[in-house]
Structures are given as C-alpha cells and as structure tokens.
Amino acid sequence: MKPESENEFYKKEAKDMVNIVQRLVIEGHRFELIETVNLVLEPGILSKDDEIDPNCVVRARGLPWQSSDQDIAKFFRGLNVAKGGVALCLSSLGRRNGEALVRFVSQEHRDIALKRHKHHIGPRYIEVYRASGEDFLSVAGGSSCEALAFLSRGAAVIVRMRGLPYDCTAQQVLDFFSSGDNACNVMDGVDGVLFVRKADGRATGDAFVLFGEEADAPKALAKHREVIGSRYIELFRSTTAEVQQVLNRSLMLDPPPASQLPTIPIPSYPLLPQHVITSGTRKDCVRLRGLPYEAQVEHILDFLGDYAKNIVYQGVHMVYNAQGQPSGEAFIQMDSEQSAYVTAQQKHHRYMIFGKKQRYIEVFQCSGEDMNLVLTGGLPTPASPAKAAAPTPALLSTGGSMLPNPATMKFPPNAYAPIPFATAPLPPGQYLHAPIFYWPLYPSPPVSPTGYYMQGPPGPPLGPPQQQPQLIQADCMGLAPPLTTAAPLPNLQPIDARLLEITPRPISC
Numbered sequence: 085m086k087p088e089s090e091n092e093f094y095k096k097e098a099k100d101m102v103n104i105v106q107r108l109v110i111e112g113h114r115f116e117l118i119e120t121v122n123l124v125l126e127p128g129i130l131s132k133d134d135e136i137d138p139n140c141v142v143r144a145r146g147l148p149w150q151s152s153d154q155d156i157a158k159f160f161r162g163l164n165v166a167k168g169g170v171a172l173c174l175s176s177l178g179r180r181n182g183e184a185l186v187r188f189v190s191q192e193h194r195d196i197a198l199k200r201h202k203h204h205i206g207p208r209y210i211e212v213y214r215a216s217g218e219d220f221l222s223v224a225g226g227s228s229c230e231a232l233a234f235l236s237r238g239a240a241v242i243v244r245m246r247g248l249p250y251d252c253t254a255q256q257v258l259d260f261f262s263s264g265d266n267a268c269n270v271m272d273g274v275d276g277v278l279f280v281r282k283a284d285g286r287a288t289g290d291a292f293v294l295f296g297e298e299a300d301a302p303k304a305l306a307k308h309r310e311v312i313g314s315r316y317i318e319l320f321r322s323t324t325a326e327v328q329q330v331l332n333r334s335l336m337l338d339p340p341p342a343s344q345l346p347t348i349p350i351p352s353y354p355l356l357p358q359h360v361i362t363s364g365t366r367k368d369c370v371r372l373r374g375l376p377y378e379a380q381v382e383h384i385l386d387f388l389g390d391y392a393k394n395i396v397y398q399g400v401h402m403v404y405n406a407q408g409q410p411s412g413e414a415f416i417q418m419d420s421e422q423s424a425y426v427t428a429q430q431k432h433h434r435y436m437i438f439g440k441k442q443r444y445i446e447v448f449q450c451s452g453e454d455m456n457l458v459l460t461g462g463l464p465t466p467a468s469p470a471k472a473a474a475p476t477p478a479l480l481s482t483g484g485s486m487l488p489n490p491a492t493m494k495f496p497p498n499a500y501a502p503i504p505f506a507t508a509p510l511p512p513g514q515y516l517h518a519p520i521f522y523w524p525l526y527p528s529p530p531v532s533p534t535g536y537y538m539q540g541p542p543g544p545p546l547g548p549p550q551q552q553p554q555l556i557q558a559d560c561m562g563l564a565p566p567l568t569t570a571a572p573l574p575n576l577q578p579i580d581a582r583l584l585e586i587t588p589r590p591i592s593c
Contacts, residue, residue, distance in 0.1 A: 121164060125157035127324055128168025129235050132225040136217030139191040140166070142198060143215040144184045146208055153323045156184050159205055160197050164189040171224035171325035178290070178330060185220045226328035228335065234278045235324050239271050239294035241301040244322040244330075249313050250287040251433050251444065254279075257293060260312055266303040271296040278327070283335050286446075290334075292327050364452045368421050370428050371454070372414045373446040376438045384414060387436045387445065394423035403458075415455045424449045 108115075130136075144156060153170035169187035172180055188194045201212040226232060245257070254274040261268050270276045276294040281287055295304060301321060308319040372384065381400050385392040399417035404410055418424040428449040435444050 121162060123161075125154055125165055125170060126167045127235075128166065129232060129324055130168060130221065130225045130328070131232075132221060132227045134221065134225065136187065136220055137191070138217040140188045140194050141215040141217055141220045142186050142188075142194060143213045143219070144186060145182065145211040145213070147182045147184055147210060148205060148208055149180050149182055151180075151184075151205065152321050153184075153325075155205070156186060159203070159210065160186065160188075160200065163193045163197055168224065168324050170323065171220060171329070172323060173223055174326070174329055174333075178333065185215055185223055187220050187224075223329050224325035226332065228328075228331045230278070231327055231331045234292070234294070235327060237272060237276065237294055239276070239296060240298050241295040241304070242322040242324065242327065243293045243295065243301070243304050244320045244326065245291045245293060246289065246318040246320070247315055248279075248287075248289045248291055248317060249315050250289060252279075252287075252291075252312060256312055257291060260310070260317070261293070261304060261307065264307065264310070266306040268295065268300040268303040270294065280330055280334050288334055290330065292322060292330075366421055367449050367451045368418050368424050369450050369452060369455055370416050370418060370424050371448045371450045371458075372416065373412065373448070374443055375410070375412045375414060375445060376436065376441055376443055377410045377412060379410070379436070379438060383436065383438060384416070387434070388416075388427065388431060391423070391427040391431065394418045394420070394427070401455075413458075415450075415458075417452075421449075 144159070147156065151172075153172065156170050156172075157165050166187045166189050171185045171187075173183040173185065175181040186197065188197060198212055198214065200210070202209045203212075204210065248257075254277040257277045258270050258273065261270055271294040278292045279287060280290040280292070293304070295301065305319050305321060307317070309316045311317065375384070381402065384400060385395075388395075396417050396419050401415040401417075402410065403413040403415065416427075418427060428447045431445070432447040433444050434447075435442050
C-alpha cells in the first residue's frame with residue numbers, strides 16, 4: 085500500500101469511528117472503561133519457563149516471506165498484540181516459511197483476530213487459526229543467557245546476517261556497516277554483534293546485529309549482498325523471537341539421519357579399538373577438522389610443515405565414520421603439551437592446498453581424554469576389571485611400537501582387543517551415536533576397517549576352533565606369515581564364526 089493511499093485509508097477509518105461513537109452517545113451509551121489500542125508493536129523477551137495464556141495465541145499462515153513483525157502487527161491493526169508477541173516461524177533450513185504465531189493481550193482480542201481469516205496482505209490471503217501457548221513458547225521462548233543479554237540492550241532494530249565467512253570477526257562486521265555510502269554504526273560496538281554457533285562451538289555463518297535507531301534500518305539493509313572478503317552477505321530485518329529460535333536450533337544436537345546409520349545392529353556391549361586410543365588429561369594432542377576427504381597422512385604432514393617433527397611415532401590417527409569413509413577429522417599426538425599448543429596456535433585456520441581445492445583447517449589443542457570422547461560418541465569408557473588391577477603402560481609412547489607382543493597377546497593380531505562398556509537400554513526418543521572407527525598406523529593405509537568385533541552377553545561355550553579369514557596381509561603389518569598347520573596356537577583364543585559376518589571382505593594394502 086502506497087503512503088498516500090495508506091493515509092487516506094486511516095482518515096476514512098477515523099471518520100467511520102467518529103460516526104460510530106456519535107451514534108452510541110446519541111443512543112445513551114456511556115464510555116466508562118477506556119481501552120488503549122497500540123499502534124506500534126513493542127519488543128519483548130520470553131523465556132522457555134514463562135507461562136502464557138493458551139487462549140490468546142493464533143497462527144497466521146500464507147504470509148509473504150519478506151513480511152516483518154511490524155507488517156504482521158499492521159494486519160491485526162486495532163487489536164493489542166502483547167510485547168514481543170509476533171514470532172516468525174522458520175523452516176528446517178532456517179528460512180522463513182510464511183507462518184507466524186501471534187500472541188494477544190486477552191482472549192477477546194484473540195477471538196476478534198480469528199475473524200480476519202482469509203483477509204489479505206497485498207495479493208495474498210492470510211489464514212488465521214487457533215494456537216496454544218506451548219506453540220508460541222517453542223518458537224519465541226529462549227534458554228540462552230547469551231541471547232538474553234544480547235536482546236536486553238534495548239535496540240530499535242535487529243538485522244540478521246547470513247553467509248558470513250566462518251572466520252569472520254566482530255570488527256569485520258563493524259567495518260562492513262561503517263564503510264561505503266550507507267554508513268551506519270552498530271549499537272554498543274562489538275557487543276552489538278552476536279554470532280550463531282553450533283553446540284560444539286563451530287561457526288554457522290549467521291550473526292545478528294543491533295542498531296539503536298529506526299533510521300539505521302534502511303541504511304543497514306541497503307548493504308544487502310555486499311561482500312566481506314570473497315563472500316556476499318545477505319541481510320534481513322529480524323525480531324527477538326527469531327534470534328531466540330535460531331539460537332535454540334543451533335544448540336540442538338539432532339540425531340543423524342537413518343540413512344547414515346550402520347546397517348549392523350548395535351548391541352548393549354559395543355566394542356571399540358580401545359587398545360590403540362591414548363588416554364589421560366595431558367593436552368599433548370591436536371585435533372584437525374575440515375580436512376578434504378581425499379587427504380592422506382602425507383598431506384597432513386605437509387600441512388603441519390616444521391611442526392610435524394614433534395609428532396610421536398605412530399601418532400597420526402585418521403578418523404573414519406561407521407561406513408568406512410573419511411570424516412574430515414584427524415587426531416595427532418605430539419611429544420609435549422607445548423608442542424601441541426604451538427601447533428594449534430600457528431596452524432589454526434590456515435589453508436591446506438589439495439589439488440585445485442583450498443580448504444582452511446581448524447586446529448585445536450586437546451587431550452587423550454577428549455579424543456576418547458569423540459571416538460566413542462561421547463559415551464564413558466571405563467577400564468575393565470583386569471586392567472584396573474594391573475598398571476597400564478603408555479599406549480602411544482615416543483618411538484614405541486604399536487604392534488602387540490606375541491608372547492602376551494590374547495587376540496589374533498588382526499583383531500581389536502575388546503573393551504566393553506555397559507549401556508542401559510535407551511528410552512524412546514534417544515539414540516546411540518554410531519561408532520567411529522579409525523586406523524592408528526603411521527602412515528595410514530589407503531582404506532579403513534569396515535567392521536569390528538562385537539560381543540554380546542555371556543552365552544553357551546564356543547565350539548571347536550575354526551580357521552579365520554585373514555583380514556590384513558601379514559606383510560602389511562610387519563608380522564611373520566601365518567602358520568600353515570591346522571593346530572591352533574596356544575596363546576590365541578578362538579573367535580565365534582558368527583562374528584565374521586561383520587567383516588565380509590579382506591583389506592588389502
């Protein structure tokens with residue numbers, strides 16, 4: 085609606101209202117209770133713990149995607165919307181889906197709002213339905229103290245930025261808005277910028293920015309699709325409810341899609357290659373994230389440069405997912421905490437050149453305990469009673485050998501030593517992380533294991549020993565060739581043939 089026609093519309097409405105009031109006065113009606121109608125939507129902040137009258141909320145559907153909370157409040161003009169009472173709904177991709185939840189100050193105003201079902205905003209008709217207070221809180225309620233402090237600054241305008249570089253800083257955002265023809269100042273400097281991050285601290289490329297005056301809104305939005313570095317930035321006017329909703333979603337840990345879960349059943353006693361995982365709280369490891377899927381150990385060594393000389397023997401661990409595919413991560417054990425610290429400081433957000441690809445790599449200092457948490461999906465891995473009674477030698481000592489001692493090993497050399505950890509039955513709605521396999525050799529072979537040995541609850545005794553297929557050729561492991569005699573070795577325990585269904589094919593070097 086153009087400003088001229090909008091003014092004429094309001095004049096006509098005012099004249100109609102005057103005529104109605106005059107008619108009521110002539111008929112003897114007395115106005116004792118004066119009710120004020122708000123013309124502008126006031127901002128407000130809600131928490132997940134707040135209580136809302138379930139009879140004061142409606143759901144509006146079919147809104148233009150570019151509609152703001154003020155546009156929706158104008159659609160319900162004449163009715164009092166509660167403070168912060170317009171919550172724009174977002175799709176699973178974080179984009180507006182044409183729906184909004186609107187909260188009114190009373191049930192009477194809500195009932196009048198329902199009568200505007202299929203009224204129009206421009207050429208689009210809007211559907212209006214009843215909604216509950218829980219629906220509104222699920223969208224507009226927040227649980228982040230950081231968001232509460234950010235929104236409590238009392239800004240007049242909130243702008244959402246999308247498409248930021250992952251290494252973008254608050255100062256770069258300030259320079260983005262303060263430069264050029266439509267320069268404007270961000271409210272409270274760097275404190276007026278809130279980056280959206282995932283639960284593990286990784287950037288999402290989104291941020292919210294505060295402005296103190298309404299006049300700054302058109303200037304800020306005029307920078308839509310301008311660039312920071314080599315990326316163009318999308319800008320949208322936002323709301324307090326959208327800030328809460330985006331932050332709530334970013335902190336949620338969604339279960340992996342069913343198509344990415346392993347096809348083998350996960351029992352109550354999963355077994356992981358615990359004997360090759362380092363442990364302890366010493367931060368003598370570094371974690372690399374964002375590696376190209378084609379990267380091998382030699383590419384990592386080339387990326388680390390001079391810092392690679394501080395890697396202990398067999399200290400490079402390439403992480404693979406449950407399907408045996410590279411996950412883009414690696415753990416590296418250094419010879420000291422100082423080496424790990426310096427490596428993380430100097431190589432964080434540096435670029436790895438791989439063919440025509442150029443990827444920046446995240447490098448973090450961590451401990452063996454942190455490595456365990458990632459490799460086991462965040463589940464605890466207590467030591468077995470036998471290991472608790474005996475002292476545990478260093479698993480990845482400098483210059484040591486990763487190969488088991490033939491005189492003391494109790495499992496075949498091509499099998500992982502199983503360390504079970506008990507897990508209670510999972511209640512409905514929860515899930516167990518798919519186990520992550522990794523190959524600890526240095527350098528790593530070109531493929532990863534496709535299975536692992538699993539053990540269920542105690543059952544009947546095993547039958548006579550059977551000859552097992554060789555998973556890894558002896559010359560790859562540096563071991564002596566397998567014996568040709570059919571008699572079993574005295575120090576090796578037989579393996580149930582049912583376990584071999586998990587490893588259908590051998591691994592070649």
